[in-house]
Amino acid sequence: MNKPPRFADKLLEWYCNPDLLEDLQGDLHERFQHRVKRRGLFVAKLLFTIEVIAFIRPYTLRRRRKNTSSWSITLLSSYILVAMRNMRKQPLFAWINVLSLSLALASSLAIFLFVHQQVSYDRFHTRFNNIYRLLYRQTTEHGVSQLVALNGSPFGPDMHKEFPEISNYTRYWNDGSGVYTAGEQTHLIQRVALVDSTFFDVLDFRLVMGDRATALDEPNSILMTAGTALKFFPSLNAAMGQTIRERASNPENEHLYTITGIIEDPPLNSHLQFNILESISTYARENKNFNDWSGNFMNTYFLLSPSSNPKQIEAKFPEWLIRWTGVKDVNQGHAFMLQPLSGVHLDSQDVEHDYSNISKFSRTYVQLFAVLAIFILAIGAANFVNITLARASGRWKEIGVRRSLGAFRRLLIRQFMFETMLVVVIASTLAVGIDVLLIPILNDRLGLSLSFEPFFTQPTLVIVVAGAIVMLGVLVSLYPAFVLSSQRLTDVLKGTGSATQKSLVQPTLIVIQYAVSLMLIIGAFTVSKQLSFMRERDPGFQREQMLTVHMNSQANWKFAAMKQELLTSSWVAGVTASSQGLGRNIHQTSFTFQAPDGKKIDTYTSGLNVERDFFKVYGISFAQGEGFGESDETGKTTSVVINESMVRDLSVTSPLGMPATRDEDFRGTVVGVTKDFNFNSLHHKVEPLAIFCKPDWGFDEMTIKLDGRHIAEGIALAEAVWKKHVTYYPFTYTFLDDHFESLYKADAQLATVMNIMTWLALALACLGLFGLAAIVTSRRVKEIGIRKVLGASFSEIITLLYRQFALLIVIAFVAATPVTYAVVTYWLDGFAYKVEVSPMLFAGAGLLLFVAAMLAIALHTVRSARTNPVESLRSQ
Amino acid sequence: MKGTNIGEFEELVLLAVSILQDDAYSISIASEIHKATKRKVIFTVVHAALIRLEEKGLLESRLGGATNERGGRSKRYFKISASGKKALLKAKSQRDQMWRLVPKTIFGNI
Numbered sequence: 001m002n003k004p005p006r007f008a009d010k011l012l013e014w015y016c017n018p019d020l021l022e023d024l025q026g027d028l029h030e031r032f033q034h035r036v037k038r039r040g041l042f043v044a045k046l047l048f049t050i051e052v053i054a055f056i057r058p059y060t061l062r063r064r065r066k067n068t069s070s071w072s073i074t075l076l077s078s079y080i081l082v083a084m085r086n087m088r089k090q091p092l093f094a095w096i097n098v099l100s101l102s103l104a105l106a107s108s109l110a111i112f113l114f115v116h117q118q119v120s121y122d123r124f125h126t127r128f129n130n131i132y133r134l135l136y137r138q139t140t141e142h143g144v145s146q147l148v149a150l151n152g153s154p155f156g157p158d159m160h161k162e163f164p165e166i167s168n169y170t171r172y173w174n175d176g177s178g179v180y181t182a183g184e185q186t187h188l189i190q191r192v193a194l195v196d197s198t199f200f201d202v203l204d205f206r207l208v209m210g211d212r213a214t215a216l217d218e219p220n221s222i223l224m225t226a227g228t229a230l231k232f233f234p235s236l237n238a239a240m241g242q243t244i245r246e247r248a249s250n251p252e253n254e255h256l257y258t259i260t261g262i263i264e265d266p267p268l269n270s271h272l273q274f275n276i277l278e279s280i281s282t283y284a285r286e287n288k289n290f291n292d293w294s295g296n297f298m299n300t301y302f303l304l305s306p307s308s309n310p311k312q313i314e315a316k317f318p319e320w321l322i323r324w325t326g327v328k329d330v331n332q333g334h335a336f337m338l339q340p341l342s343g344v345h346l347d348s349q350d351v352e353h354d355y356s357n358i359s360k361f362s363r364t365y366v367q368l369f370a371v372l373a374i375f376i377l378a379i380g381a382a383n384f385v386n387i388t389l390a391r392a393s394g395r396w397k398e399i400g401v402r403r404s405l406g407a408f409r410r411l412l413i414r415q416f417m418f419e420t421m422l423v424v425v426i427a428s429t430l431a432v433g434i435d436v437l438l439i440p441i442l443n444d445r446l447g448l449s450l451s452f453e454p455f456f457t458q459p460t461l462v463i464v465v466a467g468a469i470v471m472l473g474v475l476v477s478l479y480p481a482f483v484l485s486s487q488r489l490t491d492v493l494k495g496t497g498s499a500t501q502k503s504l505v506q507p508t509l510i511v512i513q514y515a516v517s518l519m520l521i522i523g524a525f526t527v528s529k530q531l532s533f534m535r536e537r538d539p540g541f542q543r544e545q546m547l548t549v550h551m552n553s554q555a556n557w558k559f560a561a562m563k564q565e566l567l568t569s570s571w572v573a574g575v576t577a578s579s580q581g582l583g584r585n586i587h588q589t590s591f592t593f594q595a596p597d598g599k600k601i602d603t604y605t606s607g608l609n610v611e612r613d614f615f616k617v618y619g620i621s622f623a624q625g626e627g628f629g630e631s632d633e634t635g636k637t638t639s640v641v642i643n644e645s646m647v648r649d650l651s652v653t654s655p656l657g658m659p660a661t662r663d664e665d666f667r668g669t670v671v672g673v674t675k676d677f678n679f680n681s682l683h684h685k686v687e688p689l690a691i692f693c694k695p696d697w698g699f700d701e702m703t704i705k706l707d708g709r710h711i712a713e714g715i716a717l718a719e720a721v722w723k724k725h726v727t728y729y730p731f732t733y734t735f736l737d738d739h740f741e742s743l744y745k746a747d748a749q750l751a752t753v754m755n756i757m758t759w760l761a762l763a764l765a766c767l768g769l770f771g772l773a774a775i776v777t778s779r780r781v782k783e784i785g786i787r788k789v790l791g792a793s794f795s796e797i798i799t800l801l802y803r804q805f806a807l808l809i810v811i812a813f814v815a816a817t818p819v820t821y822a823v824v825t826y827w828l829d830g831f832a833y834k835v836e837v838s839p840m841l842f843a844g845a846g847l848l849l850f851v852a853a854m855l856a857i858a859l860h861t862v863r864s865a866r867t868n869p870v871e872s873l874r875s876q
Numbered sequence: 877m878k879g880t881n882i883g884e885f886e887e888l889v890l891l892a893v894s895i896l897q898d899d900a901y902s903i904s905i906a907s908e909i910h911k912a913t914k915r916k917v918i919f920t921v922v923h924a925a926l927i928r929l930e931e932k933g934l935l936e937s938r939l940g941g942a943t944n945e946r947g948g949r950s951k952r953y954f955k956i957s958a959s960g961k962k963a964l965l966k967a968k969s970q971r972d973q974m975w976r977l978v979p980k981t982i983f984g985n986i
Contacts, residue, residue, distance in 0.1 A: 001945070023939060024923065026949030027902050031919065033945040054920045059927055 002041055004032045008049040016060050024060070028052065075411075076418075083419040086395070093387050096771040098427050100764045104380025105431035105469070107760055110439060111373035111753075112465070113450045118366045120454070121269045121345035125204045127303060132310055132338035134159075134300040135351065138588070139333050140604035144649075144688075146588055148353050149339070150296040153284070156196070159300075162320055165308035170196045170203065171280060172272065173298040174356045177550075179247040179728055180276075182232040186247070188730040189228055192276040193356070194283060194298075202303045205270075209240055210261025221279040222257035225265050228275045236262050247728050249554035255282060268449055271345045273358045299356050302338065310338040353585045364830075365750055372757050375516045379761050381476045382509040383768035388420070388480040389506060390775035399484060412485035420477030421470075428469050446749050479505065506772070507808055513765040514812035514849060519820045520761045521845040524754035526824045526837060531751045533682075533835045534744055540677025541582065541618040545573075545711065546736035547704040547718060548581050556698050558725035559611075565721050571710040572717070574617035577699035579609035582618070582679050583740050591640075591690050593670070594659040595652045605646065605688045606679070607662075609697050615641075615674070617705050625656050625672030628693040638668035639693065644676045646688035660690070668692065678833075681743035685832035703736070762849070766856035769805065773857035777801060777864040784864055785872035797865035802854065809853050813846045882934070882963050888913065889925045890964050893935060893954050901941070901951040902926060926954060934960035 012025055028051055035044035087094035122128055134155060139145035156169040173194040180189055199205075200212040207215065208226055215223055222244060226236055233239035239259050246255045257278060266273050304310060318331040339347070346363035348354055402412060439450050455462050551559070556577075563575040580586055589607030594600050614620075615627040623644055631637040640660040647655050658670040676686040706714035715733070722731040741748075777784075784797055792800075821837065828834040882890065892908040893900040906922040909915070929935040936957045939950040956964070 020927070022950055023902070023952035026942070026946035026951060027919075027923070029947045029949065030903060030943070030945050051919065055923070057920070057924065059924060 002036050004029060004048045005045050008052040012052045015056055020060055079415050079418045083422050093391050093771055096767050097384055097387055097423055100380045100383040100767050101427035102430035103760060103764060104376045105428050106434035108373040108377045109431055109435050111369050115366055115370050116454060117269060118346060118361055122271055122341050124267055128341045130304045130306055131341040132302050132304060133344055135337040135339050136296060137335045144604060147351050148296060149299055149351050150353055151298060151300045152295045153298060156300045163313055165305055165313050166302045167305045168198055168202050168303040170199045170301050171298050172356060173280060180244050181247060182242060182244040185232045186728060187231050189275050191274045193274045194278045194280040196280050202301055205266055206264040208262040208264055209236060215261040216279045219279055219281040220257050221260045223261040223263050223277045225263050225275050229262055249552055271357045314338055361746060365746060376757060376761055379513050379516060379764045381472060382513050383764060384476045385479060386506050386509050386768055387771045390772055392484050409485045413481040416481035416484060417477040421473045424469060424473035446752055510808045511812045513768060514809055515816035517761045517765045518813060518816040518845055518849055520758040522820045522841060523824060524758040525841060527751045527754050529835045531744060531747050540675060541620045543737045543740055545706045545708050547706055547733050548736055549702045549733045551699055551702050552729040554729060555726050562721050562725050566704060569717055571707050571714040572704060573707055574705035576613045576617040577611040577702045578614060579700055581701040583743060586679060592661045593650055596654055601650055605690050608691045609694050610691055612693055617703060620677055621675050623673045623675050627672055632693040633695060638666060639671040640668045641672040641674060641691040642670055643674045643689045645686050647673055649688045682833045683831055762852055766852050769853055769856040773860045777860045781864060781872045785869035788869040794865050798861060801861045805857055809850050817842055882967055886925055886929060887967055889929060890956060890960055893956050900954045933957060934963055
């Protein structure tokens with residue numbers, strides 16, 4: 001069967017009212033087929049096209065059965081023409097409108113991308129709603145508690161067996177890093193994890209090669225990301241099925257793995273990030289202690305059946321725990337909770353030792369960012385409304401003429417909304433352009449990974465954003481449109497549309513703008529101040545020029561030799577080692593102290609194993625007693641050093657000489673009390689700490705204190721010494737101050753964003769005021785002329801013009817102060833050590849605001865006050 | 877609005893719809909008018925008249941009867957409504973009334 005010409009058919013579909021299309025198109029097709037038979041294909045095609053064009057009539061274009069007003073092309077082109085003319089006639093205001101809207105939109109869009117990224121964490125798993133992470137809270141008798149996401153290995157399988165609601169589980173054991181060898185290639189690979197064979201059944205990480213159902217079934221199976229595999233093998237195909245060796249200092253502990261799959265890099269918005277996955281059965285088989293429940297070192301994830309209620313399951317835990325452990329009062333110190341997978345990234349601020357949750361962020365900060373975006377948008381929108389309203393006075397004649405020529409009110413409103421939409425569309429295009437340029441810079445400066453990618457992968461997002469922009473357009477155009485169209489025709493034509501001058505809306509919007517700006521100024525200043533306070537506050541030990549190096553067991557054996565060799569150089573000021581680095585979550589350990597009165601006190605405390613020179617190298621000062629000696633190092637004596645917080649916690653007066661017992665093999669004595677030092681970030685207060693010296697237990701981190709003038713040489717030397725003694729484990733270092741800086745990354749991001757937003761908000765508010773001042777003063781040109789003729793001085797005129805604006809700023813200040821104070825205090829409460837919020841800050845911010853506002857209106861005010869009255873009055 | 881008065885072409889369309897009954901859709905209506913009047917009937921005009929008459933409430937329509945040559949698209953079947961009938965009858969009675977007033981001599985006894 002022949003088909004009518006495609007183009008004509010498409011044209012019909014495009015212009016024709018959908019209500020009419022179905023049967024009309026059918027009719028035309030039917031007529032076409034008849035004509036093909038009678039008059040041939042060519043004629044039929046020609047006539048079809050002519051008929052389609054002939055049907056372009058008002059009634060086929062418009063919507064039938066709807067009201068009769070219509071968007072006609074003529075009207076539309078008239079609107080565009082008028083809008084363009086208006087913009088050209090008053091380019092300053094057109095620019096202020098477009099610029100403030102596009103800046104506001106650009107920054108909100110950037111924040112939206114960030115917020116969207118944060119909120120989207122772990123939602124790519126299809127069943128994320130039914131996946132939970134097992135949390136564990138330990139509480140000491142003294143009420144000190146610690147929340148971790150780490151559990152012993154039996155919890156996963158045993159709880160899966162016990163609770164029918166748990167339909168599957170997987171464990172994730174973050175193994176840090178490992179050194180692997182395949183053929184000639186040896187590399188240190190970060191982010192190695194051991195997982196259950198069910199890992200891919202619960203979580204939706206994707207495989208490039210291999211069978212996700214079986215890849216982790218066998219012991220000694222290994223999967224790696226493509227990037228990792230290509231470090232060892234020429235191609236992914238060559239890697240599959242190959243054997244790779246995980247190195248250990250003791251060759252007996254080395255493992256051979258078979259590569260059973262290549263994994264895709266985990267998505268950026270996954271809280272789990274890994275380069276290598278190994279089957280957990282490899283270890284379960286070898287280690288007898290693996291199934292001890294009291295250890296906690298791995299993450300456990302449960303897949304619940306869709307109908308189950310996590311709260312109900314949680315409620316059954318205590319009873320089960322008693323049965324399972326056989327300990328009656330087990331629930332006093334141990335509690336288990338289920339955390340939704342979608343909350344792991346944003347709701348884990350109080351979870352400690354959360355090593356697998358690589359980039360966790362605070363939900364409060366995300367919300368704060370969202371509020372910032374709304375603030376900026378509000379300021380931009382307020383500018384728009386104000387300027388549009390004020391500018392309208394110049395358009396009364398146009399409105400009058402349109403109305404007398406028969407424009408209904410609805411048409412006028414539509415015209416204004418159309419004009420606004422035009423500006424909004426221009427502004428949003430500009431905003432996208434700004435963001436395309438800006439986002440790489442932001443990513444670089446703030447260590448973010450924002451991209452427009454979600455817009456391409458999730459079309460709904462485009463609709464949401466476009467919808468929001470349209471909504472904004474409607475919101476900002478609705479009010480001006482109604483005000484402008486509601487005037488009585490006679491007033492309009494006489495040019496005395498007065499509603500805008502009496503309206504409270506404009507001043508209110510200015511007050512809101514400046515109140516928000518004030519909040520931002522004070523907020524930004526407080527955040528910056530707190531940040532520099534944290535950076536600069538003396539933590540009680542040296543943070544600068546401290547090179548920290550990750551140690552394996554071979555480095556432990558060779559530590560003494562390396563230390564000796566390093567200390568011979570004048571570039572090295574000291575060498576020591578510890579079980580964990582400062583500024584990391586120090587592991588908890590139990591201790592029993594015997595107070596001088598004989599009372600035994602059980603505590604659960606942060607415990608740190610250090611090398612003998614630790615205090616000296618770090619410059620940690622003592623309140624009482626002293627550090628460790630040679631006999632501690634050799635194991636003849638067992639000494640314990642505690643901090644002042646611990647002394648307060650134990651509430652003993654003379655701590656020196658107290659027996660301190662960790663277990664059967666550790667019966668020590670307290671020999672010293674250090675002054676409190678902030679071994680963690682300043683978000684936390686100094687917690688009780690017990691330090692001991694057990695080199696046999698092994699250290700994880702070596703610290704090399706370098707001479708400040710020879711940093712580069714020091715690093716080179718340390719690396720050379722390391723390479724000489726440690727055969728395969730690479731030399732990987734961080735500077736301690738860099739590490740501490742990373743602890744404040746979220747705060748630093750907040751500070752930068754706040755700073756940018758503050759200046760933007762202030763700039764936008766002043767831009768708005770600048771435009772408004774121009775309009776208001778021009779409206780009063782005649783009044784000023786008459787006043788001058790009657791003898792008013794320059795300063796009197798200035799005062800007159802300034803008074804109305806100054807009052808608004810004062811109101812804004814008064815309105816914003818209490819709210820700001822509350823918000824800032826609330827934010828600071830999240831820090832154990834914080835800066836004061838001083839009244840001077842408010843006064844300073846208020847002054848800054850006032851001066852900025854006055855400068856913004858100065859140009860127009862001074863100009864109109866200096867105008868020769870002859871000029872302004874000549875026209876009448 | 878002209879009340880329920882209808883134009884000459886509209887009257888033809890309404891009559892065609894009434895004649896065709898269940899098979900009244902744009903194309904059949906157009907050819908019916910063509911058959912009855914021997915005039916050249918322009919399809920777009922018929923279509924426009926049908927839509928206009930429906931908007932006036934003189935016609936009712938429903939979709940149905942898709943065929944292959946229509947590319948599987950439905951026809952819009954029209955049916956005369958109560959007020960459509962009333963308008964047609966009114967037009968007819970007005971004419972009849974006027975016919976009666978014409979002196980017979982003018983047309984003879986046709």
